[in-house]
Amino acid sequence: MKCFHHFKFHSKFCSRPHLYLNNKYSTRTREHCNPEYQFLQNSMLPSMYFQPSLPRLPIPTIEKTCERYLKSVKPLLIDEGYRKTQDVVEKFKISSGPQLQKILKDRDSKNKHTSYISEPWFDMYLRDRRSLPINYNPLIVMKQDTRPEYNNILIRAANIVVSTLRFYKSLMQENLEPEIFHLNPKKSDTDLFRKITKIAPVSIATYVAYAFKAFPLDMSQYKGMFNATRIPELDKDRIFVSPTPSRHILVMLNGNFYAVDVIDEDGNIESPNVILGRIKQVLRSKNILQPDYPIGILTAGNRDKWAMLRYHLTKISSKNENSMKLIDSALFCLCLDVNTKYDHNDPIPLVKHYLVGDGINRWFDKSFSVFVGKDGISAVNFEHSWGDGVCILRYFNEIYKEITESPFVHPNTTAHLNDSEQKSIRSLEFDLDDQIKKGVEETRNSLNNVVSSLNIAFTRNPHINKKLCKANNVSPDAIIQLAFQLAYRQLFGKYVGTYESCSTAAFRHGRTETMRPCTIETKNFCDSIVGTKPNERLSNNELRLLIQKCSQKHNELTKEAAMGQGFDRHLFGLKHVAELHDMKIPNLYQDSAYQIMNYNIISTSTLGSPALLAGSFGPVVEDGLGIGYSIQNDECGAVVTSYEGQRDGKAFVDSLNDAFKKIQIILETK
Known part of the structure; x- marks a missing residue:
């Protein structure tokens, strides 16, 4: 039931002056509030402009x-x-x-x-009790940068976070280009097309686009991308979307959890050197030992068993409950895999590790997770119930384009972090009892058995x-x-x-x-x-x-x-x-x-x-x-x-x- 789409997209990417390459926003000043930095795009048409006029999914005879x-x-x-x-x-x-x-x-x-299929299709996903990795969560691996210095794990991770936040802010403010399949981009992917469709009544905007052989696409799934998590419950899971926008992302390292603030108190994306500094601070803790009972593994287990364990976990202590709330509400998950490298001659171990791996440094329930390895090799693994490949691939393409063509963080960018900002990085701790420890061990053994039986073959022609x-x-x-x-x-x-x-x-x-x-x-x-x-x-x-x-x-x-x-x-x-x-x-x-x-x-x-x-x-x-x-x-x-x-x-x-x-x-x- 994997659903990467057949459409190709010709989205307009924002262009920025060359001065961005000179670290314009790499100082701890209010310059980071500049709209040019805050938004990936500034679309002439609001992101959801075509939603009211989209045709309904037909029911065949x-x-x-x-x-x-x-x-x-x-x-x-x-x-x-x-x-x-x-x-x-x-x-x-x-x-x-x-x-x-x-x-x-x-x-x-x-x-x-x-549509007639939407509710039963959500229901089908959420009722399945099988584990998410392998059975549902797909993986897409991103090409590396042609410039080796930008494949440093810290530089790559910081750039992905900055660009992801710019995508998020553009979506939230409806500055992100509407999703459109352009059959003839030279005719429709133009300012003239946007000006004409903008003055059309909203109720017929989609049909005006059709005249240009442009086909607007549904964007309702985008609301499930950020601040969202699939919550395990008995018989049927539910999708949680935080009612208030979050300021933090979830960062995982060696099976440890960190809530890292990336949005300031005014709702602005922190400057690139601040984000760089905070990720650097997390990476400095790489010598912290992997926990004996890494609870991230639980998200790779049977959904009913995980539902009971999660409920029990939150009842053990208020510390656990608060940690879970920060995980659930995080904008997205960043997994730093400091020991993962890519071998061009044999990509299979990396694909297997990113598809499922040992589950230690993962939270498969998050709407999507970004993985960054030691040599900058990056990937996106996403939970499938909330949406299909349309929005994830759109996000994937736009982030890659920006981080490889006009990144905000460079090898000479100075990381900014001082003692007063340590509160912006919170280590999430958990109190575990014998029931949770047993659950972790059982899920780990079950996952290891599945992973050992999973074979991956690869060909390129x-x-x-x-x-x-x-x-x-x-x-x-x-x-x-x-x-x-x-x-x-x-x-x-x-x-x-x-x-x-x-x-x-x-x-x-x-x-x-x-x-x-x-x-x-x-x-x-x-x-x-x-x-x-x-x-x-x-x-x-x-x-x-x-x-x-x-x-x-x-x-x-x-x-x-x-x-x-x-x-x-x-x-x-x-x-x-x-x-x-x-x-x-x-x-x-x-x-x-x-x-x-x-x-x-x-x-x-x-x-x-x-x-x-x-x-x-x-x-x-x-x-x-x-x-x-x-x-x-x-x-x-x-x-x-x-x-x-x-x-x-x-x-x-x-x-x-x-x-x-x-x-x-x-x-x-x-």
Whole structure:
């Protein structure tokens, strides 16, 4: 259920005069209150300008959903099984389906402020009792700075904090550019576009943007980014957002907690040298021993067990309760991993450490955490229930751009910290009893067992890239997904449920839709490569035509999904209303085809960003593959996770490299 979106963003980044590079704000003066420093952007249009006029997520017709479902399930079934499923779907279409559709549409018409999928989707995440790392929290790793001196852990961390706060202040003051997908940036990513849409009535602003082939996106999830934490509770967690803006961030070092003030008493971001000084002060405590019972590990455990332990922890002492309040309300979490380094020749240990690691220096419940290693290698790990990849990737891209092009902290910046400011750095202490200590040990042992069974494989291919795809008029994403199907077919001799996430952020409170990349078209191609005798194989020209058909189908499905015309979320919503009204669950959901379709052995998520080094998440089923991938102008790459003794991720990567080679030859041979 990982949901990095298909949209590319062409956001306007602020530009600053060269004098910023001369430490204009690196003194302890009121100069840090200057709006140029306080805000990352000063948008002509308010951040939430398009929210009131965003269209509502459509509810597809029962007929279309049944038709799309049958087409998607057909490649996974033998003829007899497919005929049985056809009968089940036909009965659903004329019996319980219309009844559930009416209830769903009635509920939707009474909740026009949101989408039909929003509440049940939040509920699905918050009710799951599985641990957050691997199962839910995704990871995106940021490229290092090309200037080695800026990869110092202190310099890198301070710059990320400053730029993150500028992003936060811009969002809070609605100075952050509205999220817009620009189909033609030269026409719409302009001041003229902004001036025209600004004078349009708010009720139709989105439709004015459409005239420029610009598509505003939902920004409701941004409210869950800062001052927020997922609180474990029995049966169902809740998302806590501090009712008052916080002045501090949570900093973790060797499993120890620090509340570090980064906003002054007037609500202004502290100057860069003050933030530098406070992080430096925390790093000076790196020789403080790791606690014997690091409670951060508890956030990596079963949610019900953690809920009971957390409740007990806060009742032990007022000290514990106050520490938890500071953790929960912190703007975000900064994890300083002083011993973590990146090896360009073998990125797997770093990806595994940042995806889950030993859990000691982590608080997985925070809305998002920034990790910074010894050599400045940075990453973002985010809790998934509050939002999808749209806002996190936007944040990720903008922060990277600023810290690499116009950072506020430099190697010659003087850190500022004096004795009177020590109160701005508070060490958070906890009183532990035997019950908590036992809980930490049990969670640590459980986590270690899971981590030891988690395998990660990695591949990078310079031959499959956007240039090659463009030259052959095929979708880059379609080619990567086709390679996944071919790789699996070659290795395991069959086709399985495959999940690709697509954002529905073009609609108010849209979340995601599933795009099903395993199609009749991909099956025809893969069978032509693998399932035929040598003398029956098609020519390269014939195979290229099959690839083009795969791409055309992929584009069609992607467009349908992005426009709210997939079938997965609709079927999910219909089942949800049946459960709400204690109605009998239709046979369609008990049918083996539905179980096969939704047992996502191949779960994929695409990450398109110039700032991205790698992205990863865990398999969504025990014997599955979790594939984070990207395709750039000069290469493609994938990180594949699997569990020991289940699906062989390393063998899959080997087969994937072979699939890439075969597709490359077909596309290059004219």
